[in-house]
Every structure is written in structure tokens, then in C-alpha cells.
Amino acid sequence: MGAVSLSGNVGRAFRHAMRGCQQLGTVNERGATMTTPADAARRLNEVITRLTGPGGRFEIGPEEVLGATLPVMRNRGRTLGDLVAASRAWKDRDYLVTADRRISYEQHLDAVAALATALRDEYGVGRGDRVAVLAANCPEWVIAFWATQCLGAVGVGLNSWWMPPEIEYGLGHCRPTVLIVDAERAALLADIDTAGIPVLTVEEDLPRLIAAHSGAELPRADIDEDDPAVILYTSGTSGRPKGALHSQRNLLAVVDYHRFSDALAAGFAGRTYTDTEPSPLRYLLTSPLFHIASLHNLVVPRLATGSTVVMYQGAFAADPVLRLIERERVTNWGAVPTMASRLLEHDDIDNYDLSSLTAFALASAPSSIALKDRLRRRFPFARDALVDSYGLTECSTAIAVATTADLEQYPGTLGRPILTVSVEIRDPFGERVPDGTEGEVCVRSPFVMLGYWEDEVSTAASITADRWLRTGDFGVLEDGRLRLTGRRSDLILRGGENVYPTEIEQCLDEHPGVAECAVVGVPHHDLGQEVAAIVVARPGAVVDADQLHEYAATRLSYFKVPTRWRIITEPLPRNATGKVVRRGLTA
Structure with missing residues (x-):
């Protein structure tokens, strides 16, 4: 150009x-x-x-x-690890600030070097391995990301609003060498088989590892600029999240x-x-x-x-x-x-x-x-x-x-x-x-x-x-x-989160009282859109909105759970190919 x-x-x-x-x-x-x-x-x-x-x-x-x-x-530049090494030039300037913490560039770099060394030496993390983080926003999230990059590994940002079935899918999909979680998300792992995946907690394990390897030299990896660095999950029209590989x-x-x-x-x-x-x-x-x-x-x-x-x-x-x-x-x-x-x-x-x-x-x-x-x-x-x-x-x-x-x-x-x-x-x-x-x-x-x-x-x-x-x-x-002029065909945008109906429909379809359903977005004054479900009840079944909401809430992230419900008995409208015609459906 x-x-x-x-x-x-x-x-x-x-x-x-x-x-x-x-x-x-x-x-x-x-x-x-x-x-x-x-x-x-x-x-x-x-x-x-x-x-x-x-x-x-x-x-x-x-x-x-x-x-x-x-x-x-x-x-x-050619590698993200080079950015970490170069950041020492900013010395004692603030890099990360929260309501109660202040971390300088130098402190951050030292923590990254220590954690990267621990991940490499104690957990065998290397080029191409995935290190997944399942946690709310915190400085340790950032430190873990940069430590991963210094090893030539792939950082995986798992959605911290996921429920156990979604977490289980994500772990099976990306197959991390190490999983880093905060205490709230750690509690959700109780019913998930994480055998073979070391789980490190933000509150206890990361500070311990950083302290144990304090003063370590920053690891550097030999990687190419078109090597993978990050996986972030985005909902897919197939109903399963897809991992965008950057x-x-x-x-x-x-x-x-x-x-x-x-x-x-x-x-x-x-x-x-x-x-x-x-x-x-x-x-x-x-x-x-x-x-x-x-x-x-x-x-x-x-x-x-x-x-x-x-x-x-x-x-x-x-x-x-x-x-x-x-x-x-x-x-x-x-x-x-x-x-x-x-x-x-x-x-x-x-x-x-x-x-x-x-x-x-x-x-x-x-x-x-x-x-x-x-x-x-x-x-x-x-x-x-x-x-x-x-x-x-x-x-x-x-x-x-x-x-x-x-x-x-x-x-x-x-x-x-x-x-x-x-x-x-x-x-x-x-x-x-x-x-x-x-x-x-x-x-x-x-x-x-x-x-x-x-x-x-x-x-x-x-x-x-x-x-x-x-x-x-x-x-x-x-x-x-x-x-x-139009968003992706069925996408619902609720408060900045992408919600695809198929995943929710598949969840509701598993309810014994549901014959079929369609999920659509409806205008909301605050969120932009909210999630609405039109549910066709099975003959003889007794289902109500409270029951369906409770059922969905244990299987889906809160922002995917419909907040408006319409329960009907007549079949949903479909086109010549058998697909549900969403246009005109309201709840």
C-alpha cells in the first residue's frame, strides 16, 4: 500500500x-x-x-x-515474548491497577518470568501447548497470559460465565496442559473430569509458584510469527462454541x-x-x-x-x-x-x-x-x-x-x-x-x-x-x-455478549416436556436485546416458565437463559426445507 x-x-x-x-x-x-x-x-x-x-x-x-x-x-515484531522482555524499559510505571492493587511494569515482568519458569519446569509447558485460564478479571489472568506467550504456548481464554457442561466441553476441545482457575470457578469443577489436567488456583497456587521462582530469568521461545498464540471462544451457529485461533x-x-x-x-x-x-x-x-x-x-x-x-x-x-x-x-x-x-x-x-x-x-x-x-x-x-x-x-x-x-x-x-x-x-x-x-x-x-x-x-x-x-x-x-443492515442470521446480542439460539434450543429440547422450541432476541431497553423462548409443549405435559427457567439455568450461562417465555401447543412455522421460520416469532 x-x-x-x-x-x-x-x-x-x-x-x-x-x-x-x-x-x-x-x-x-x-x-x-x-x-x-x-x-x-x-x-x-x-x-x-x-x-x-x-x-x-x-x-x-x-x-x-x-x-x-x-x-x-x-x-x-515477530513474537509476543519480545514485548514482555522490552517492557522492562517502563520500570516502575503502573501497568495494572485495580481498586486495591497497583503493579508496576517491573513487578509484572518479574512475576511473568517466575510463573513462566514454573510452568516450564514443573508442568512441562512448551511450544504449542495450551494453558487455559478460567477466571474473572484479575492481574493474575494477565500474568498467566504473558507467561504462556514467553514459552511459545497457546493461551486459552475460557468464558468465566460458563456453566459446568460448557466448561467440560471447552476443556475437552482445547485439551490444556494446565488449567488456571479462580476459587469461584474451581468450585464448578467438582463434577467435571479433569483427570490429567493440573489445576492451579489464582488465589493460592500462582502466588506460591511466583514466590518459589522469584528472580528467574525470563524464558524465551523459538517460534514463528504465524505460530498460534491465543484461542478465544466465540459462539457458533452449530450450537457449540468455536475456538478462534489467533x-x-x-x-x-x-x-x-x-x-x-x-x-x-x-x-x-x-x-x-x-x-x-x-x-x-x-x-x-x-x-x-x-x-x-x-x-x-x-x-x-x-x-x-x-x-x-x-x-x-x-x-x-x-x-x-x-x-x-x-x-x-x-x-x-x-x-x-x-x-x-x-x-x-x-x-x-x-x-x-x-x-x-x-x-x-x-x-x-x-x-x-x-x-x-x-x-x-x-x-x-x-x-x-x-x-x-x-x-x-x-x-x-x-x-x-x-x-x-x-x-x-x-x-x-x-x-x-x-x-x-x-x-x-x-x-x-x-x-x-x-x-x-x-x-x-x-x-x-x-x-x-x-x-x-x-x-x-x-x-x-x-x-x-x-x-x-x-x-x-x-x-x-x-x-x-x-x-x-443485519447481523448474523440468528445472533442475539445481549449486553455485549453473543448468544446463538441453537445452543439454547438444544438444551431446552432435552427437557421431557418440550416437543420443540425456538429462541429469538427481543428488544430490551438496557441490554439491547434479551433472550426469548417459544416452547411447544408435548401433548399431556405440564410445563411452565419457572420450571423451564430453572432447568436452563443449571445448564447454561446466565446470559443465555431466556428471560421471556411463551408456551404454546401448535407446531412452529417451518419453511420448505423444514427449518423453523424465526421471523415474526415473539414471546
């Missing part, structure tokens, strides 16, 4: 600069002199060309990646994207960027670490930039979150729309000093135009710095990002594709359609996963031979801007 291509994407580059940094008007106040949008566009293009052109710090050029030619950054390259590309964003913001404001100086930004982490929003796009890149990760723990509640923002002078927050909605309902928000917030993003789930308007009217930080984005677990980071200016000028847009990402809208035959025509969103970039862990069929169905990912989402490109 050369200067000519980039010059046609000034708006895209602007999004890179402002994502997680400053909106155009704020940058102007910091010293960038321009009088018109055209002046701003020219200046921005000059900075992009300098950064990404020949000899630039973020020079982009074509290279072969897994059999396809992709635009990649030439000056890139490579070293995928995560390091995310790191470089964030570094480029910082460099572009600095250059646009007339400042000199250097990645040898730590970033003063402080990021609030409120989503689970088994999500790309928190792991790939927060914990990982911030280790490289010397920023601080302020980690919120526990179920989301406005007051403790606001106290953390105020106390830690948080500058950047990417929130699930449900969290943002709850802030709007909070009566005492004016009692908190939120003036440090200069970047506020909505992520992980769609948000309405009305919600964005309410946020802008209510909060100065949203008025000046609100951005929206579109991404998938399979893509490691955002596919497209919309700035404040985009959202104001083009309500409903998700912006343009980010750096090195190509997006096409295709018809059912895989052919590209003209701008303005609806079709399936297809994506190709260095961020796209290797595939689904040990699932060749699903991988082949999702990723073409030339590395295009079929997202299953439908949208339209208009003047290069992406707008979604």
Missing part, C-alpha cells in the same frame, strides 16, 4: 489517529493549525505518507501471508495498529512521536479478558506503549467504575453500550470528576443512534470524543471505526476500514457487489485469525483460499463507509 492509496483514505487515517486519542477539535487546541477541513485533510495525509511510506516508522508493503499477498507493516502475527499487528494511531495523533498535532517514551494514557478495562476488546486491544498493546491498564473487577456497577475513573484519572474507555446506557440512568454522575476522559468508544455490540445522541447531550467526554466501531473475535481488532465527525455527519455509519484492512461486500456466490448494494461483509487483513481450532470444516466455510473472511454479517459500503 503506497501513498496514493492512502491519500484516498484521509477519513480512514483520521479515525486511526483519533481512536483512543483525541477528536479533531481537541487536537487543534493542542497546537495543530488549520482553517478548513481541506487543510486538515491535507495535513493528515502528509503525516500518513511520512509514517507509512518508504523509510517511515510504519512503512507498509505487500508480503505473502499464509499464501495470500497482504499489506503489512515492514518494521514489526497467531503471533495477529496480535502483533494489533499492537502496531495502536502504535500507529498514537504516532498519527502526535504527528497531526505537530508533536514528535517516539516509541521509546512511555505513553501517559490510562485505559479503563471493563470487559472480560476472554474478549478481544480487553485482551488483544487493551492488555496486549498497552504493554508495548507503557500505558496503564485500570482494571475494573466484578459485575458492572456505575459508582465503583466512576470512582476508578476519578481516582486514576482515566483517559480512555471502550464501553459496551449497555454500560453507557446505565451511566445515563445514574443520578449522581455529576458528583464525579470525569474531566480526565478524553476518548470514549462504544464497542462489542451495536448501539442505536438515539443512544449516541443521549450520550453526547449528557456527557462532555462523549460530545468531544465518542467513536463507534465494528469488529469480530475472528478479526482480532476493529474492522472499521467511525469518529465523532462520522457519527454526526452519517448517523448509523461504522466508518471506514482501519489500516491494512480490506473490506468487500459480496453476493451469495462470493462476487463483489457495487457500492450501495447490500451483501455479506467480507474482510482480509493481517488481523484475521488462522482459523477455528481443530475445526477444518468451519474454517473452510469462513475463510477462503486467498484469506478472505466471510463474516456472516450483512451490510453496505457507501463512499467507503460501512453500514450494517
Whole structure:
């Protein structure tokens, strides 16, 4: 990708600069002199060309990646372990902060070296082995992840909201060499056969191992950039979670994207960027670490930039979150729309000093135009710095990002594709359609996963031979801007969590009183959508909503359990192929 291509994407580059940094008007106040949008566009293009052109710090050029030619950054790292070793440069700066703990970069590095040594020497963890973490957000989760990477092993983020049957499936699927759990999740293992899998607890075993190996040298592994690094689980339309397998390259590309964003913001404001100086930004982490929003796009890149990760723990509640923002002078927050909605309902928000917030993003789930308007009217930080984005677990980071200016000028847009990402809208035959025509969103970039862990069929169905990912989402490109017209066919998005009906239907189908059922999403003022079930009772069976809710709650994560029920006796509507017709079903 050369200067000519980039010059046609000034708006895209602007999004890179402002994502997680400053909106155009704020940058102007910091010293960038321009009088018109055209002046701003020219200046921005000059900075992009300098950064990404020949000899630039973020020079982009074509290279072969897994059999396809992709635009990649030439000056890139090759292993995540290198990031850990380099983080010693940040010394006593805060890396991880919680309500009651503060861990510096140096302390973190020492803990990672000790735990990695313990995993290697006491448990035989090495290149390609899986180390699974089943725990709520905590610093040990992060330490375990980085220790795994230093050994060339694969970190597996298991969903901490899973119930025992789901946990059992996940363990059988990824076959970890070691399982790390917190006390709450350890209790759920009582009825699961974990024979042959060493189980280490966050509260006792990890501190013991770190203390026992204190002062150990940081292990380093000989691995390739296309070796696997992470497995994160995403629900599948087959009803079973699928493990999105991300490579070293995928995560390091995310790191470089964030570094480029910082460099572009600095250059646009007339400042000199250097990645040898730590970033003063402080990021609030409120989503689970088994999500790309928190792991790939927060914990990982911030280790490289010397920023601080302020980690919120526990179920989301406005007051403790606001106290953390105020106390830690948080500058950047990417929130699930449900969290943002709850802030709007909070009566005492004016009692908190939120003036440090200069970047506020909505992520992980769609948000309405009305919600964005309410946020802008209510909060100065949203008025000046609100951005929206579109991404998938399979893509490691955002596919497209919309700035404040985009959202104001083009309500409903998700912006343009980010750096090195190509997006096409295709018809059912895989052919590209003209701008303005609806079709399936297809994506190709260095961020796209290797595939689904040990699932060749699903991988082949999702990723073409030339590395295009079929997202299953439908949208339209208009003047290069992406707008979604429909989510994956049956997906329910409840408070930022993906819920696929098939898994719930299969669970309910096992109830002796259920003949058949259909699960759909219905609008919810707070969560975006809630899960509803239409159940056909067997002749003569007596079933009610309370009974079915209790049955599902022991087998499914709480966010998958239907909260609305309709019990009927007539068969569900089906199409000519025998599939249930969901459209029009309500509970």
C-alpha cells in the first residue's frame, strides 16, 4: 500500500489517529493549525505518507501471508515474548491497577518470568501447548497470559460465565496442559473430569509458584510469527462454541495498529512521536479478558506503549467504575453500550470528576443512534470524543471505526476500514457487489485469525483460499463507509455478549416436556436485546416458565437463559426445507 492509496483514505487515517486519542477539535487546541477541513485533510495525509511510506516508522508493503499477498507493516515484531522482555524499559510505571492493587511494569515482568519458569519446569509447558485460564478479571489472568506467550504456548481464554457442561466441553476441545482457575470457578469443577489436567488456583497456587521462582530469568521461545498464540471462544451457529485461533502475527499487528494511531495523533498535532517514551494514557478495562476488546486491544498493546491498564473487577456497577475513573484519572474507555446506557440512568454522575476522559468508544455490540445522541447531550467526554466501531473475535481488532465527525455527519455509519484492512461486500456466490448494494461483509487483513481450532470444516466455510473472511454479517459500503443492515442470521446480542439460539434450543429440547422450541432476541431497553423462548409443549405435559427457567439455568450461562417465555401447543412455522421460520416469532 503506497501513498496514493492512502491519500484516498484521509477519513480512514483520521479515525486511526483519533481512536483512543483525541477528536479533531481537541487536537487543534493542542497546537495543530488549520482553517478548513481541506487543510486538515491535507495535513493528515502528509503525516500518513511520512509514517507509512518508504523509510517511515510504519512503512507498509505487500508480503505473502499464509499464501495470500497482504499489506503489512515492514518494521514489526515477530513474537509476543519480545514485548514482555522490552517492557522492562517502563520500570516502575503502573501497568495494572485495580481498586486495591497497583503493579508496576517491573513487578509484572518479574512475576511473568517466575510463573513462566514454573510452568516450564514443573508442568512441562512448551511450544504449542495450551494453558487455559478460567477466571474473572484479575492481574493474575494477565500474568498467566504473558507467561504462556514467553514459552511459545497457546493461551486459552475460557468464558468465566460458563456453566459446568460448557466448561467440560471447552476443556475437552482445547485439551490444556494446565488449567488456571479462580476459587469461584474451581468450585464448578467438582463434577467435571479433569483427570490429567493440573489445576492451579489464582488465589493460592500462582502466588506460591511466583514466590518459589522469584528472580528467574525470563524464558524465551523459538517460534514463528504465524505460530498460534491465543484461542478465544466465540459462539457458533452449530450450537457449540468455536475456538478462534489467533497467531503471533495477529496480535502483533494489533499492537502496531495502536502504535500507529498514537504516532498519527502526535504527528497531526505537530508533536514528535517516539516509541521509546512511555505513553501517559490510562485505559479503563471493563470487559472480560476472554474478549478481544480487553485482551488483544487493551492488555496486549498497552504493554508495548507503557500505558496503564485500570482494571475494573466484578459485575458492572456505575459508582465503583466512576470512582476508578476519578481516582486514576482515566483517559480512555471502550464501553459496551449497555454500560453507557446505565451511566445515563445514574443520578449522581455529576458528583464525579470525569474531566480526565478524553476518548470514549462504544464497542462489542451495536448501539442505536438515539443512544449516541443521549450520550453526547449528557456527557462532555462523549460530545468531544465518542467513536463507534465494528469488529469480530475472528478479526482480532476493529474492522472499521467511525469518529465523532462520522457519527454526526452519517448517523448509523461504522466508518471506514482501519489500516491494512480490506473490506468487500459480496453476493451469495462470493462476487463483489457495487457500492450501495447490500451483501455479506467480507474482510482480509493481517488481523484475521488462522482459523477455528481443530475445526477444518468451519474454517473452510469462513475463510477462503486467498484469506478472505466471510463474516456472516450483512451490510453496505457507501463512499467507503460501512453500514450494517443485519447481523448474523440468528445472533442475539445481549449486553455485549453473543448468544446463538441453537445452543439454547438444544438444551431446552432435552427437557421431557418440550416437543420443540425456538429462541429469538427481543428488544430490551438496557441490554439491547434479551433472550426469548417459544416452547411447544408435548401433548399431556405440564410445563411452565419457572420450571423451564430453572432447568436452563443449571445448564447454561446466565446470559443465555431466556428471560421471556411463551408456551404454546401448535407446531412452529417451518419453511420448505423444514427449518423453523424465526421471523415474526415473539414471546
